[in-house]
Amino acid sequence: MNRIFKFKIALLLMIMASGFGACDYLEIAPDNVPTIEYAFNNRYNAQRYLYTCYSFRPAIGDLDYDPAMGGADETWQYISYSGFNIYRTFAPARVARNEQTVTEPLFNHWDGRNYGQALWTGIRNCNIFLDNIPNVKVDMIETERTRWIAEAKFLKAYYHWYLLRMYGPIPIMDVNLPISASVSEVKVWRQPIDDVVEYIISLLNDAIPDLPNASEIMESSEAGRADKLIAYTLIADIRLWAASPLVNGNSRYRNMVDNRGVALFPQSEDPNKWALAVQACDSAIIKCEEQRKELYTQVEAHTLTQHPVFQLQSTLRQVIGDRWNSELIWGSTNYSNSTLQQYVTPRILQRNGNYMNDLMPVWVPTLKMVELFYSSRGVPIDEDTEWRDNSWYIDRYNIRPETPTGDEVYLIKQAEKTVYLHYNREPRFYADIAFDKGIYFGNGYYTFATAQYCNFLNTQWSGFNPGTGYSVTGYATKKLHGFTNSQTATTHTVEYFPFPIYRLADLYLMYAEAVNEAEGPDGPNSAKMFAYLNEIRQRAGLEDVKESWRKYSTKPEKPNSKEGLREIIRRERTIELMFEGKRFWDLRRWDKIDELNDQPKGWKIEGETPDDFYKVSRVYDRVISFTAKDYFFPIREYDLYVNDNLVQNYGW
């Protein structure tokens, strides 16, 4: 018995020994195949993995890849006919023309197709980074490791947020599912909006202590990376979104229930969400002020000796153009913006009867945006008593017979004629919009005597001219290109600026909106709310809200009611942040998609004389009709076949 037992043991050992031997023999791993572990074998490689996590940031402000640039009613552009591809059509224009589909959605950030960034892949990479960064030994400094971890958490939260805003309820991918997960495991569900919001915010709160202060970011090499202020502002933005009418108890989405019976949208309105938004905006503003963020009010050196009209205009143009200034909270650094500047800058002078073909103002404001800017007295032109009493509003599309006089000559070319609409407007209008006969101060011409002007009549230098890129509305932007770019008859140069993802004025306007919604115009925070609104208006050369309306508006009581003030705040936000990729999302958040159905209009650009040119015309030959389905992006139809636990978005 004993002997047999010993024999068995011996046999067992032999089998095991041979078994291990065989395993060792077969376990040959090649040396030259880099694996994921290899990417974390030292600090240098790990840093590149962190940059990989950053590489998935949607290209905010890019004319091709950001749907919010040109996807709404702020700007328009012509259709590019095949064979004439030198006139570029940017992809967001297809969203603006309502060409979205479920079979191959535009800006598909869910799958990373058709102008979309693969955000789920970005999130998976953040998780891989977070899983592996503790293992990095070589050259790794602990303080840096904690900062990088916080940055990866920030990005993971940001990518979830971008998806949330596009699609509404989304799955939460806090940990990576293994590659061998079963079919039922990989079929994840979309999570209710409130859960996703709380998840993202807790992730951001988790990251904030280890993120650097804005002052610790080395501008020369790190500007654009995540810091505490960006995270606080992001929280404020998310809280504001969650409180807004689109998702806060909107009855349209009450029936959106998945196959588990889980309701994906909040079932009733929760007014407390506005209070949370006030809180989040407030703490973000406090942090920003602690870290010396302030509205940009510098006067360009070029301009110090010039007329005050020019001084103010240069300040307003440099809010965006002066790179990394005190107002900027987060600048986008993931694309070169020279394309943007090339396609938004009007030609401001003539070259021997020819045209500069490398400047193509094709991404241009609609007439609607032009009309949205306030009067020179800081109220809407259809409310201004002066505009009413002088019939300027009724006559706004008519040519003013008198040529510019007095200070008007700093805004409109002397001895030229243009419509009433272009006179008596607020400084931001003249700083943001290039219009026919409008003086173009800057861009190489920094005195009154040398300043150029635009001429949008057909065959004139700024206007329509077959064979080159042209404005389809008869306007162009002054806003999204540098004041210090220069333009001569044959060349132009471009100064880089980071496109603003968040700037302080945006945060102030978020705060104002949240306070008004939470407590109306007379609540405990109203003084602070008006102070922020007025700070923005003062910078723009306008009087305070209440004063302006009382003195100049046909509706003097407007700021005293919640509804009236809501209108004022939204309009202020639209004007201040125009062309910055905000209105696209704001209209959705406000549940105001109908705004997009005002058909885009401009002047009759084929007109060669002022009389022919100044005729209001449709700039698109089909009727645009957005409906409730357009509040959210569609999930690609194929994805619903692969994962039948997903519910398609409303209306798609």
Added chain:
Amino acid sequence: MVTNLKLKSTYGLAGNDAVGDNATRFFFLSDVSMTNSSRGAYFGTYANIGYPGISINRYANDLITWETARKTNLSLELGLLNDIDLQAELYYEKRDNILMERASIPTSMGLEGETPKANSGEAEANGVDISLNYKHSFNKDLWLQVMSNYTYAHSKFLVFEEPAYPNAPWKSSVGYSLGQTWGYIAERLFIDEEDIRNSPTQFGTYMAGDIKYRDLNNDGKITEMDMAPIGYPTTPEVVYGFGASAGWKAWDFSFFFQGLARESFWINYTDTSPFINGQRALLQAYADDHWSEDNRNEYALWPRLSPSVVENNNKTSTWFMRDGSFLRLKEVQLGYSLPESLLKKIAMHSLRVYFVGSNVLTFSKFKLWDPEMGGNGFKYPVQRMYQMGLQLNF
């Protein structure tokens, strides 16, 4: 009478570990690109300080294993009267653990690089292989030899990882051959703009004279979801041949036919479109039978002519699907050998005069070009050849 009779049967398990190609030998390990500029990020004053990033080509997957095939063969050898020789084989193979792409992984997993694979597929194949030969010398002047063969092979997927297609069951690969093609069902050509307006939306810009497809799931648009299995597999399921040789005195004669059946091919729309790049010629058949403003034949061979490839028509569809079956007289030969008595006089060992014709006849439903050339008739064709020859031996 029965000179030879043999029955054989085998059953075996075979493993196949050659599941990846050479480049992916270490299939279970992850593979990353350490320098991928599209995964880089840049920061700083001018947004130009940064690094390229890292991308993943393949994730580690240590559950990958080999494929297993269970093979059953049954064969018969039969010889009759020393003249007839029959060999027949039936086989059946069931293969499981087939390594295939995991089509059911949603993009929310966030994977990049190649689609992960798993040993999830199952397929079966069966077929017959028959050859029958006859050989006989009737007397010293007359002999005859006949040979024939026939193979039939059919395969189908039993398990295939794919999305659930609740509204489009025709998309499923289960039950179909490994060589099955999916495509659109072409109904006819569009008659006019009115017709287009009243039909589901299709691809790109299209107009009257372009192909109209069937909207299988009735969702008002033609999409990938409307692709159904069409035609036979692209490799023939049946291949056969037969022929005979005979000799009578100094004369000899032989012929051989070859054929295949149960195969489909598609006329290559892009490769045979006329006028493309301004230089491609117009096939007479297309010239004779195409849709035009004056000849609005909605069933014309060729849709609307266009100087560029029309995306709408350039889809795999039944419009250009053709039956690839054919039977070909591969070779026919007639020879005459000089009798020995004559040879001796001219001091030769042998002298034979012969005539050979190759690819002499082809029987096929497809007439535009040789069906063996597949979808593009502009390639170098199969040649028909006639040869006269003289064979001398000293």
